[in-house]
Amino acid sequence: FMNDVGVNLSWVGWAYSQAPAGLIQLACIPLTVYFLYPPEVKKTPEAPKLATKKLEEMGPMGPRELTMLVVFIGMVLLWILSSIVKNIFPFTSTGVAAMGVGVLLLCGIIDVKKHIITDKGAFNLLLWFSVLLMLASELKNKGFWVWLADLIDLSSLPPYACLLVVCLIFYVTQYVFASITAHVSALYPALLQVALAAGVPPQVACRALALCTWSGHLTPYTSAANPAYFGMGYVTNKQWWVTGIAVLCVNFVLLISVSFGYWWLLGYWKH
Numbered sequence: 001f002m003n004d005v006g007v008n009l010s011w012v013g014w015a016y017s018q019a020p021a022g023l024i025q026l027a028c029i030p031l032t033v034y035f036l037y038p039p040e041v042k043k044t045p046e047a048p049k050l051a052t053k054k055l056e057e058m059g060p061m062g063p064r065e066l067t068m069l070v071v072f073i074g075m076v077l078l079w080i081l082s083s084i085v086k087n088i089f090p091f092t093s094t095g096v097a098a099m100g101v102g103v104l105l106l107c108g109i110i111d112v113k114k115h116i117i118t119d120k121g122a123f124n125l126l127l128w129f130s131v132l133l134m135l136a137s138e139l140k141n142k143g144f145w146v147w148l149a150d151l152i153d154l155s156s157l158p159p160y161a162c163l164l165v166v167c168l169i170f171y172v173t174q175y176v177f178a179s180i181t182a183h184v185s186a187l188y189p190a191l192l193q194v195a196l197a198a199g200v201p202p203q204v205a206c207r208a209l210a211l212c213t214w215s216g217h218l219t220p221y222t223s224a225a226n227p228a229y230f231g232m233g234y235v236t237n238k239q240w241w242v243t244g245i246a247v248l249c250v251n252f253v254l255l256i257s258v259s260f261g262y263w264w265l266l267g268y269w270k271h
Contacts, residue, residue, distance in 0.1 A: 005196060007206045017207055017266065021259045022221055025214075028250050059191075067107050075100040135178070150190065153197050162198035163205065164256060167190050167212050171248065174215035174222050183222075184213060203268040204260075211259060214251045217243040 002009050009017075062068070075096055082091040091099075104110045152169070154162040170191050177183035188209055195205040216223035220230035220240050232242060263269060 002206045002210075005202045005206065007202050009210075010208065013208075014207075017263065018211060018259070020262050021211070021254045024258060025251065025254055028254070031245055032246055032250050033039075033243055036246055037239055064107075064109055068104070071100050071103050071107075071109075111223055114238065139176075152191075152194055154194055157198055159195075159199040159201075160260075163195055163200045163208055166195045166200075166205075167208050167255060168252070170209055171212045171215045171252065174218050178221050180213055180216045183215070201269055204263055207263065207268070208255065208259070210253055215248070217247050242247055 003142065065178070078089060078091055078096045079093060082089040082093075084098065101110070105112065110116070154165055157165065170187055173187060174180070174183050177186070192205055192209055195209070196202060216226070218241075220226050229235070230237075233241075
């Protein structure tokens with residue numbers, strides 16, 4: 001999408017332009033969550049001794065553990081390679097995961113009756129998350145989000161104000177998506193055009209909207225990894241939503257202060 005508007009952003013360029021906000025975020029987000037919901041146990045001085053004792057009881061890694069390690073490393077490599085050289089490794093993330101589970105089943109590391117059928121959390125995740133993902137995909141395929149973005153006319157606003165509104169819309173609308181990829185595919189290009197039409201420099205508009213993909217934390221379903229964590233039962237639905245809103249506020253403050261200011265120093269606002 002960035003290339004379509006003349007912005008060629010490399011990995012190094014992205015890291016360079018987002019480093020200040022990213023480093024501050026690494027410090028602020030854990031503190032925000034800590035103060036909202038402090039852990040029940042704050043000090044564990046006995047943890048190293050317990051860990052050492054358990055490792056001694058477990059003994060050295062056996063064939064099963066080594067097989068699990070090899071399969072895990074193989075899956076990670078396939079995930080990486082399939083996103084870089086798709087013509088050689090034409091696998092989807094789901095396909096790689098299925099292959100990994102298949103190998104573990106064939107090697108006897110996991111058992112269908114003991115580990116798969118009895119995993120209620122996995123089936124619960126499959127049922128409700130798949131429905132949300134299908135709903136988001138259908139809304140995208142029917143052109144609903146493009147139609148909605150076309151209705152948004154912010155050309156009368158100053159560029160800075162327009163970018164604030166566009167970023168907020170892009171961030172908050174993650175609430176109705178069950179996938180970050182689907183969210184970006186549906187709304188990023190449309191909202192990018194809205195920002196450019198209001199006079200926002202392409203370098204700033206592309207980076208600001210890309211940075212708003214922080215939004216995967218908002219709810220238990222707005223990112224593929226979230227349902228797995230939520231399904232463990234340690235966090236209630238209310239706690240997740242409250243934390244999501246708090247982190248949204250922190251991220252947005254960092255965006256409009258640190259990132260916007262840093263990009264001004266780099267000269268992106270002048271192009």
